[in-house]
Amino acid sequence: xxxxxxxxxxxxxxxxxxxxxxxxxxxxxxxxxxxxxxxxxxxxxxxxxxxxxxxxxxxxxxxxxxxxxxxxxxxxxxxxxxxxxxxxxxxxxxxxxxxxxxxxxxxxxxx
Amino acid sequence: xxxxxxxxxxxxxxxxxxxxxxxxxxxxxxxxxxxxxxxxxxxxxxxxxxxxxxxxxxxxxxxxxxxxxxxxxxxxxxxxxxxxxxxxxxxxxxxxxxxxxxxxxxxxxxx
Numbered sequence: 419x420x421x422x423x424x425x426x427x428x429x430x431x432x433x434x435x436x437x438x439x440x441x442x443x444x445x446x447x448x449x450x451x452x453x454x455x456x457x458x459x460x461x462x463x464x465x466x467x468x469x470x471x472x473x474x475x476x477x478x479x480x481x482x483x484x485x486x487x488x489x490x491x492x493x494x495x496x497x498x499x500x501x502x503x504x505x506x507x508x509x510x511x512x513x514x515x516x517x518x519x520x521x522x523x524x525x526x527x528x529x
Numbered sequence: 530x531x532x533x534x535x536x537x538x539x540x541x542x543x544x545x546x547x548x549x550x551x552x553x554x555x556x557x558x559x560x561x562x563x564x565x566x567x568x569x570x571x572x573x574x575x576x577x578x579x580x581x582x583x584x585x586x587x588x589x590x591x592x593x594x595x596x597x598x599x600x601x602x603x604x605x606x607x608x609x610x611x612x613x614x615x616x617x618x619x620x621x622x623x624x625x626x627x628x629x630x631x632x633x634x635x636x637x638x639x640x
Binding site for chain 2: 452454459460461462463464465466467505507515516517519520521522
């Protein structure tokens with residue numbers, strides 16, 4: 419069964435304290451892995467798409483990496499405005515663009 | 530360029546009432562979908578459409594209907610509201626090879 423598991427469920431960091439969020443996935447064939455950011459009361463906001471093992475993408479303090487079993491979202495020197503829930507989703511091959519979602523990691527960055 | 534627009538933002542219904550959640554996108558995306566988001570359950574796909582005139586069921590379709598008469602609009606109809614349908618509803622759209630764009634959501638309470 420296709421599945422996405424995110425860890426930890428919640429993470430509290432001090433401003434400037436770098437860390438990583440994990441997204442483990444089980445899927446028959448990977449078409450793409452997506453990272454989203456969701457602020458309270460808002461819809462998810464697209465961050466990155468990764469397509470193949472070894473691929474990396476960066477945006478400001480965020481860097482996403484992908485292996486054959488998991489993806490990491492590295493947050494370097496986070497700021498309070500990085501506080502949000504980060505969602506991971508995978509799209510399997512042949513499933514008509516449907517996404518399989520993880521439950522997210524709630525990140526709080528204290529000033 | 531407004532992206533994905535959802536209306537209303539908030540709604541309270543009585544059990545048994547029907548209503549339509551509106552979703553419109555101005556990006557000429559062929560793929561549109563409806564999700565519900567509940568605490569501890571993550572995002573769950575209700576219905577989706579790969580183009581005008583084509584719709585299909587997601588993982589939690591019972592109690593909901595959709596239609597896609599134009600590329601831009603994808604309304605979600607609640608046939609007879611039940612308390613179990615209390616949730617936050619998101620509409621999302623995408624085109625091949627790109628991340629999903631989400632609307633800002635509709636918070637629905639059924640009493």
